[in-house]
Amino acid sequence: MHKLLIKNELLGCIQCGRCSAGCPVSLRTALSPRKLIYKNLRESRKLPKSQDIWSCTTCRTCQQRCPKGVSVMDYIIGLRSYQVERGKIEPTMRDALESILKHGNPWGRPREKRTQWIDDETDVRILSEGEETDVLLYVGCTPAYDPEIQKSARALAKILNDADVDFAIIGNDESCCGNEVKRMGELGLFEMLVEENTALFKKYKFNTMITISPHCYNTFKNEYALDFEVLHYTQFLKKLLDEGKLQISASIDKKVVFHDPCFLGKQNDEYDAPRELLKYLLTDEDNLLEFGRNRERSLCCEGGGGRMWLEVESESPRNAEIRIDDAKSIGAEIVATSCPFCQLTLNDAVKTTKSEDKIRVVDICSLIAENKFEETEMEE
Amino acid sequence: MNKDIFVVIEHRQERIADVSYELLTKGYQIAEKLGGEVIAVLLADDGDQMAQSLKSYADKVLYIKNEIFKNLHSEYYCDALSSIIGERKPALILFGHTVDSFEVAPALAEQLGIPIISNCVDFDIDGDFVRATVPLYGGKINGEYSFNAENGGIISVIPGAFKVENPQKSGEIEKIEFTFEKEYDDKEFIEFIEAAAGEIDITQAEKIVAIGRGVKDEENIDMIKDFADSIGAVLACSRPIVDAGWLPKERQVGSSGKTVKPKLYIALGISGAFQHISGIKSDTIIAVNKDPNAPIFKVAHYGIVDDMFKVIPALKAKIEEMK
Ligand SMILES: Cc1cc2nc3c(=O)[nH]c(=O)nc-3n(C[C@H](O)[C@H](O)[C@H](O)COP(=O)(O)OP(=O)(O)OC[C@H]3O[C@@H](n4cnc5c(N)ncnc54)[C@H](O)[C@@H]3O)c2cc1C
Ligand code: SF4
Ligand code: SF4
Numbered sequence A: 001m002h003k004l005l006i007k008n009e010l011l012g013c014i015q016c017g018r019c020s021a022g023c024p025v026s027l028r029t030a031l032s033p034r035k036l037i038y039k040n041l042r043e044s045r046k047l048p049k050s051q052d053i054w055s056c057t058t059c060r061t062c063q064q065r066c067p068k069g070v071s072v073m074d075y076i077i078g079l080r081s082y083q084v085e086r087g088k089i090e091p092t093m094r095d096a097l098e099s100i101l102k103h104g105n106p107w108g109r110p111r112e113k114r115t116q117w118i119d120d121e122t123d124v125r126i127l128s129e130g131e132e133t134d135v136l137l138y139v140g141c142t143p144a145y146d147p148e149i150q151k152s153a154r155a156l157a158k159i160l161n162d163a164d165v166d167f168a169i170i171g172n173d174e175s176c177c178g179n180e181v182k183r184m185g186e187l188g189l190f191e192m193l194v195e196e197n198t199a200l201f202k203k204y205k206f207n208t209m210i211t212i213s214p215h216c217y218n219t220f221k222n223e224y225a226l227d228f229e230v231l232h233y234t235q236f237l238k239k240l241l242d243e244g245k246l247q248i249s250a251s252i253d254k255k256v257v258f259h260d261p262c263f264l265g266k267q268n269d270e271y272d273a274p275r276e277l278l279k280y281l282l283t284d285e286d287n288l289l290e291f292g293r294n295r296e297r298s299l300c301c302e303g304g305g306g307r308m309w310l311e312v313e314s315e316s317p318r319n320a321e322i323r324i325d326d327a328k329s330i331g332a333e334i335v336a337t338s339c340p341f342c343q344l345t346l347n348d349a350v351k352t353t354k355s356e357d358k359i360r361v362v363d364i365c366s367l368i369a370e371n372k373f374e375e376t377e378m379e380e
Numbered sequence B: 001m002n003k004d005i006f007v008v009i010e011h012r013q014e015r016i017a018d019v020s021y022e023l024l025t026k027g028y029q030i031a032e033k034l035g036g037e038v039i040a041v042l043l044a045d046d047g048d049q050m051a052q053s054l055k056s057y058a059d060k061v062l063y064i065k066n067e068i069f070k071n072l073h074s075e076y077y078c079d080a081l082s083s084i085i086g087e088r089k090p091a092l093i094l095f096g097h098t099v100d101s102f103e104v105a106p107a108l109a110e111q112l113g114i115p116i117i118s119n120c121v122d123f124d125i126d127g128d129f130v131r132a133t134v135p136l137y138g139g140k141i142n143g144e145y146s147f148n149a150e151n152g153g154i155i156s157v158i159p160g161a162f163k164v165e166n167p168q169k170s171g172e173i174e175k176i177e178f179t180f181e182k183e184y185d186d187k188e189f190i191e192f193i194e195a196a197a198g199e200i201d202i203t204q205a206e207k208i209v210a211i212g213r214g215v216k217d218e219e220n221i222d223m224i225k226d227f228a229d230s231i232g233a234v235l236a237c238s239r240p241i242v243d244a245g246w247l248p249k250e251r252q253v254g255s256s257g258k259t260v261k262p263k264l265y266i267a268l269g270i271s272g273a274f275q276h277i278s279g280i281k282s283d284t285i286i287a288v289n290k291d292p293n294a295p296i297f298k299v300a301h302y303g304i305v306d307d308m309f310k311v312i313p314a315l316k317a318k319i320e321e322m323k
Helices: A003-007 A018-022 A033-043 A061-065 A072-085 A091-103 A141-145 A147-162 A179-183 A187-201 A214-222 A233-242 A272-281 A319-329 A340-352 A364-372 B018-034 B048-057 B074-088 B099-112 B218-230 B239-243 B308-322
Strands: A135-138 A208-211 A229-232 A256-258 A334-337 A360-363 B005-008 B038-044 B060-065 B092-096 B116-120 B122-126 B129-136 B141-148 B154-157 B172-177 B207-211 B234-237 B264-268 B284-289 B302-305
Touching: A003 A072, A018 A033, A018 A061, A033 A072, A061 A072, A072 A179, A091 A179, A091 A187, A135 A147, A141 A147, A141 A340, A147 A340, A147 A360, A147 A364, A179 A187, A179 A214, A208 A214, A208 A233, A214 A229, A229 A233, A233 A272, A233 A364, A256 A272, A272 A364, A319 A334, A319 A340, A334 A340, A334 A364, A340 A360, A340 B239, A360 A364, B005 B018, B005 B074, B018 B038, B018 B048, B018 B092, B018 B122, B018 B154, B038 B048, B038 B074, B048 B060, B048 B172, B060 B074, B074 B099, B092 B099, B099 B116, B099 B154, B116 B122, B116 B129, B122 B154, B207 B218, B218 B234, B218 B308, B234 B239, B284 B308
Parallel strands: A135 A208, A208 A229, A256 A334, A334 A360, B005 B038, B005 B092, B038 B060, B060 B172, B092 B154, B116 B154, B207 B234, B207 B264, B264 B284, B284 B302
Antiparallel strands: B122 B129, B129 B141
């Protein structure tokens, strides 16, 4: 029996099918975790060669729902890593991984341009080796390079400055956190990043790290052995609010719905901080709507698990499109989220469902910044 | 140190490889320092036309003619080159670092007893020395190498390392009918096999016309296709066009599609989302978009702010006029 089956408790499986029933991509692709397990246990104890595993978004729904404690998602990631070891990986994912190895980011962008998101109006301190700060803002690859998401990074920096937080960033030496690397099955590269990043963080003195992406947050918090506190920015801003260091006045009188990012919600049980922040922004708390599928049942946007660099064949609409349709049907005007990937997938879905005049997808920190600093770049 | 720079021209099916032009351009920077000339060395059989097209790029085209040079045969190449080089003693001999030169350049260095640095991305001279940059470990780090070039030396450079500029020279063509003393019958050229023409591979296209949601309707694609054909470009698109089923997935440019590297990329009605532009590696991007704030204009080298359906017919008419 392969050690992957033992490690992930596959023998405990009772074939109840809860995993597949909850799987957001089994709706639109051939991936069925239950079937995969069945085949692997009944038909052949060799690892299945199925390509279906690549449509998994590593949202963790299956693993969370399994009544028998089978580590379904970890098993799928394990299967990927066996394929990766044999060089079986889609070229787009391979390119992203190669770029991380070479440039420290998956987007094929030069390392020297990692701080390009900082514009003239954004005041951010870049740490030199040995320097000290209270809060280290880990920017992350997508907020650093994607012009659309750079807005979130700038918004957050402005908010932190306004709240007099002593914060700084690492600058061009910052590298990919590796969350997606691990989930694409490139475990060797992931280990290397863990080592390098851990050594990098030791060069500076700080108490708390905050991240913009829940993906970075997840891996730093759960998969590194770090000796400082790691928070997602929504958690940190909520703390500032509670301590009276951040003031938000109610100004939005639109109907808002929050899309739970899998890596903040399902994977890290943080459902409340973003909602609390939104409540402060709304003129009427009742305007905070909820999706039918929310919190631990939130429909994954398909941005995780390396799927930013892999398209799957399907006749059915993307989950992000379903999400936007759901938002429209409950009468939401703003879909707020707190994850760069969710922002990108949902925003794209706004376009493909032709909903531009009905729905706006926006990051919570951009909403707060707009609220606080009237003439902001975000409104453009 | 000698003064002239030899660039060994690579060609296949009577077409000169881009890297040869890149090397000629770089050759001028080096020759200037040395006070020497750039000489294109063309080993060919039917090479008159190629020699003509090299004229404006070199001070001189040394066209070495022999039937054998119709196809690459490394032994004959080495013999001819070492005889010419032995006579004329250039300062440096430049090759593209390609499958063709893998067979020739190191053997030639050995035959002539001169140093070689292969797989370079850059090089320069420094007194009697040549210093070259060579990527190592899959490009993760660069190594600096140097050799004493008093007696000449060889550098082979990765294609795409330098930009091409036409120096507008009018080099004379010196044609030498070459004869061989030695014969090699252990190796024989059999056949040239063209890559299978299957589904269009946009990653290999030199010119691309790409459409985005600005195209509005599937019906409008024919007109754009006509325009693309008229300039010899291949049609590509953004993801929503594939989503709509208007073009096949193979045509999608971007982080979850293909990475393309054409000389010219014309983006029509594409906003320029990061996921799209991260798939474009092009020297010249021209964008047509109604919206002056579209992010595509941040990466475009030329931009036209207007309705693409007005711009295309006008462009097409102009191109017809120039033909
Ligand atoms: C995980 C993920 C992966 C993705 N991968 C890719 C990818 O590989 N490739 C890709 O392309 N996208 C990808 N996307 C989608 C990407 O984020 C954008 O949504 C998409 O590229 C936008 O396509 P577009 O520019 O055609 O459409 P839009 O953004 O809607 O832009 C249309 C543009 O056309 C202009 N326009 C409209 N009418 C006219 C006219 N008559 N004349 C001139 N201009 C006009 C408008 O001003 C607008 O700027 C991905 C998204 C996600 C979430
Ligand atoms: S992690 Fe999510 S996408 Fe992957 S198999 Fe489990 S439920 Fe499906
Ligand atoms: S939920 Fe758990 S027990 Fe049920 S089929 Fe899936 S893996 Fe097996």
